[in-house]
Amino acid sequence: MRKELHDLELIDLYLDHKMSESEKKDFEKLLSESESLRQALEDQISLRKGIQRIALKGEIKSAKNGGKGNNLFNTIGFILVFLIVSILFLFTPEDEEKSIYSSTVTSIDEVEENQETPQDQETEPKQSIGNTDKQIAQKERENEIEQFLSQYDEMESVNLDSIDYGDTIDWIVYESFDAEEQVFSFKNSEGGKIEGKQGTILFFPKNAFDIEGNIKIRLKEYYSPADIVLSGLSTTSAGKWIETRGMIDVKAFSNGQELKLKKEVYFPIAFPKEGYPSLSAVKTFYGNKTEQGLDWEVDSTYFFLPCPGVSEYDAYGGMVWNKKLKYIQTYMSDFCFTRKQVAMISGKLVYPDATIDFKVKKGELLEYIISTDYDYFKPILEGYISKMDKGLLLEENKTYNLKLEVTPPGGLQAKKQSLSMLCLDDKETLRNAQNLLMSHYILSSYRLNIINCDAYVGGTSTVKEQTFKSTKDCSISVIPFEKNTYLVAEGSKDEDFSVNVLDGKLYHAIAYQRIGVDQYAVSVKRFRPKEEAIVFNDFSVMTKKALSKKINKLKRYKE
């Protein structure tokens, strides 16, 4: 059922022209290769047109009954009916009145029950839609889990005759796997744009480092569940769950020495969206290694971005941008909306609901794209429509009006918002930037090393400690069934392992250990939190490729 549902969703997106160019191309390729998908598309077109027919007929009927010539007849008809009903009401005994109406009224439930086919009655209990939502939801959930897990259960392990399974595995502990290191270089005075193999793009501005000469960047990317798990990465921030859309580890070197970015330099990072559903409210998180493991620290420093020329800055955030840019540069700012909230444009303060005039000088800023994720904070440049779909070519020495509009008026000290400003040189870059904004999350960072593109996981649930026992030295990762969050159980074979999980949820726990060049001992359990420890005592051996495939399937990641 999952595949058919997924295909249907794709078909609907295609028919509604909601796919990007590349998505459309990929889908059309799939269509050309699959007869069944083509047929499914044709059927869906017909069914949608059929639904349209039924709806249109309803509209036509309403139009017909509301037409000029019919109004008089309707009115007379209504009066007659009213008179008849009144007469009946006055002169008909109660019992007969009931019998007139009860025989003509049919409940929706009755209609639905009558229309259920015998096949429906075999597979599902006879019930009206909406009456037992909880039961339906529960059944849906169970079916979904079963469907999903049935594909997971197909093991792909290596049949190594020379190695026994279980207790007799030759348990030699190898160094844990890490992602491939990619190396790039650029001149510090020119800045550089780096594109990782998995789609990450980093934009280093000119003179981001305090040295002369070439900069060597070493980049590792972690997107797939397998990469994240097998590298021992987790996604919690001060005990809170965060959901990831990708992590990187980026280091800069010059002449063998590791470098740090200059103070107050931010560089944008574009994390590709492909592979997972789109996530809103993503932020930059920095990885800090602690005694308890990896913890993610949210980047809140751009609350306090310096605003040159402003001595008093009574606000929680702001933005500054450089006019002389050769490539995409974003400055992110989180706003708490109060009347005191300000923004800075070209050195001037702009209050919400106010406007600012500014001019462009030749050779400087040519185009703006202003984008915002949230509807009630809109920067409006005259003649420009926000939401990334247009750019406005600014003319030299013409005065423009830029307004920051907050709705409702006065602002709300409620949610934090973010604003991206893209400053570009030419139309081609503009087009590329628009495409990039559609395909990537664009964040900024003032630090190197491990950086995560995440959003906090909402909702409330009781936290419970789940313990694990293992008969072998291994690492244990715990993956919630739903969110793209990763937990690492702390502990060891001798002291037991434990991890804090949310009660009632479904998880997979993966105990693994690299025991050869391309051999992993693995044991996977699925569980809901319980009092007793979960024991790993039945390991299988498989290659890294097979294990990666298995882990990726747990999150239904694109292969």
Place this chain on the structure above:
Amino acid sequence: MTQDQIIQQIQLGNREWAFKELYNYFPKVEHLILQSGGSKDDASDIFQEALILLFRKLQKEDFVLTSSVETYLYSICRFMCYDRNRASAKQVDWKVSLDLREEEEITELFQEEEKYQLAETALKTLGEKCMEILKMFYHQGVKMAEIATKMKFSSAKIAKNQKYKCLEKAKKKFVELRTESN
């Protein structure tokens, strides 16, 4: 309302208003149908169908109306009446007042619509709540979360799954009907 206004209203989604205006042409169509041996019900059905085909025509990206809306509508009705009479072996004499391209186009529209009529028949076997979900989603463009609230589902996901089940049921019936008609 002028012809252009009618077309604009249909394209903007303000269809009921436009259909109400177009019903001014119904008496002429009714007269035609009755004259050719049809009934008042036939006339209503044909005119309704003609409005649907007009809607389809206006939805096409490359649509061009060389005749007036009234003429086009009338021609569709005439075509359908002819088609019905041909089926019942009644002889009627027709005058052609459309250009050949438009005549061919109506034939094409009509043939395409037959498939969708079959889908409509299949969909009508669904329960009222199924149809409500499908109409809200596909015709009115209502988001799943709102459908979930209106139909009292516990979540948008449940509503989505229900929509899928309704569609699958209709599709099964549609395939059956299509096989039978082939």
